[in-house]
Amino acid sequence: MVPLADLFNHKTGAEDVHFTSTSSHSESDDDSDNSDTVDLDADSIGNKEPSSELDCSSVTGDDPSVLEMIMVKDVKAGVEVFNTYGLLGNAALLHRYGFTEPDNSFGIVNIDLELVQEWSSSLFSSRFSRARLSLWRRLEYRGCDSQSAEYFEISSNGEPQMELLILLYIILLPEDTYRKLDLAVSAKNSHKGSIDTILSEKWNITWDKISEMRADLLLTESVCNALLWLADKRESLYGSSSIKDDIEALEKCCTKERKLYHSLILRASERRILEKLRTYAAVGARSHSSLKSIQREPKRKRSKRS
Structure with a gap:
């Protein structure tokens, strides 16, 4: 069979x-x-x-x-x-079976933890970055594992893995908020819900609504800028050519040149996902600004009926 x-x-x-x-x-x-x-x-x-x-x-x-x-x-x-x-996405198909699909809608892009650490080190000291990463792990968060590497997935629609958003958010926390979260984690036997508590206090919302809104709440301007940095850095791995150059090369490429053809298919599909990640970050930043504006608006008092 x-x-x-x-x-x-x-x-x-x-x-x-x-x-x-x-x-x-x-x-x-x-x-x-x-x-x-x-x-x-x-x-x-x-x-x-x-x-x-x-x-x-x-x-x-x-x-x-x-x-x-x-x-x-x-x-x-x-x-x-x-x-x-x-x-399977094109990367998995190419790795396992040696071919790709032009219109594959299940593609992903991996962002290595090392790349996140490189971004963090460009802004903060190594000691600072290690402490924030340690807190993230103590909160029982992990990325995906592949052999000895740890990474985060960006889905085909450009949405980053939640664990990546939480890590970026923790790295960018103000020092007093970080200390408060660190103390809360040290004092509790169960770490689950600690980050939700910080968010609920900041946004003055009940904990049971956090699960639906958490991604939006995590997308601060700084987190969105970090996502843009990661997208640009990840795309730099493709060299100096643009996605337009890759698409033009793909159109001219003969399918008989199997290695080049499938390589270009994979490059183009992954770079489209990175474009969607940039859009996700830009939209997220605007949405977060709107949430902050709503939070600052005073509540309207209802007029009493005579």
């Missing part, structure tokens, strides 16, 4: 077939309570480790596990049928 699955090309989020693993624990195929059904992508099928139960079935003739191929949509005759390797 695995060679059959490999016959189909991949299309992200638009597959025509699903491969389903069905394990039956009874003699009756109609007993739905005793069967487990799991949808598999092509990557799962190819990497599935053989089990002792499966090895035994080849000897005894029993078939406790069945792999089914199911059409999930109508496909016209003569049209290519696609499978999926999962909802």
Whole structure:
């Protein structure tokens, strides 16, 4: 069945077939309570480790596990049928399978923690930066891990990972607020909610509303400027050429030049995400200014009815 699955090309989020693993624990195929059904992508099928139960079935003739191929949509005759390797961005597709998709909407851009530390060191002392990072970790926040590197993800719509926003916010806290938060963390056994308490006091809102508004509250002008710095620094890794240059080169590139073609696809898609990150930061700064203006406005007194 695995060679059959490999016959189909991949299309992200638009597959025509699903491969389903069905394990039956009874003699009756109609007993739905005793069967487990799991949808598999092509990557799962190819990497599935053989089990002792499966090895035994080849000897005894029993078939406790069945792999089914199911059409999930109508496909016209003569049209290519696609499978999926999962909802993967171009970086993952290129790394694992050696190709990219021009219109992939699941792309992400990674911002390394080292890059954040470089930004912090450009403004503050190393001791200051280490203390703020330590507080962030004591609040039980972490980035994503890949081997020995820690990083943050920027989604395809340009929205940064919440943990990154919180780290930037903590680094930029005024000293007295930082001391207060540091003391609160040291005094509590549970660190969860400490940053929410700081935000709720600053904005005079109840804690239960924080979860919905937290991203907006974190997007101070300084945090947004930090995001812009990170976007520019991350894009500098692509060299002196602009995204316009990359798009023009992609249009002229032949698909037979596989390495260059897929490299340009990845560069262009990631740089578009960085553009969206800049837009996110600019809009966030304006929204934060509006929140501050609303906060400063005096409450209107209702006129009493005579």
